[in-house]
Amino acid sequence: DAGITQSPRYKITETGRQVTLMCHQTWSHSYMFWYRQDLGHGLRLIYYSAAADITDKGEVPDGYVVSRSKTENFPLTLESATRSQTSVYFCASSEYQPLNTGELFFGEGSRLTVL
């Protein structure tokens, strides 16, 4: 089915372990984003990508790594998970520069718990 899918939807891990959250979109959108959602903070941008092989830091990039070798995939890796990275992670995509349309298409989120 067309859309944007995230996996896994739920993940429990331990401090220090590496975790990768996957994001796949079928629209061939140029722009892709990773946000984290924490109570009282709304959504905060971790990393974004304007095209394949082009990525840049957002507001809270420390402890995260991204790659985008293909337009449709934008995985997010926590190299050594910490408890402060317990959160709900949302991947989003956009065909155009978000300032122009404001419309991001979101996945359903990945809930990560770090023990």
Add this chain to the structure above:
Amino acid sequence: AQSVTQLDSHVSVSEGTPVLLRCNYSSSYSPSLFWYVQHPNKGLQLLLKYTSAATLVKGINGFEAEFKKSETSFHLTKPSAHMSDAAEYFCVVSDSISSGYNKLIFGAGTRLAVHP
């Protein structure tokens, strides 16, 4: 830098009564403003957007918002709440960052409860 403040973390209304979710923003130039809705265990969905055209913006599901520059506000309203409106709502403002890519700044969210 731009910012957005949602004045209420929780709003509770009865079905059939009006909804008002308040949002104030700060901006050094003309902003683009948006409202997103998030239903439980779902991703966010764009509800409506203001991009310097008409100040009264109509969105999906009967929602609308009015851009008031003098008050730096962009409040979301609906004349009559429905049970299916129960969700979290985010006010969002656009911003530019140093790299030249624009980004969206999300408010902390307002959780809307609708009672029978």
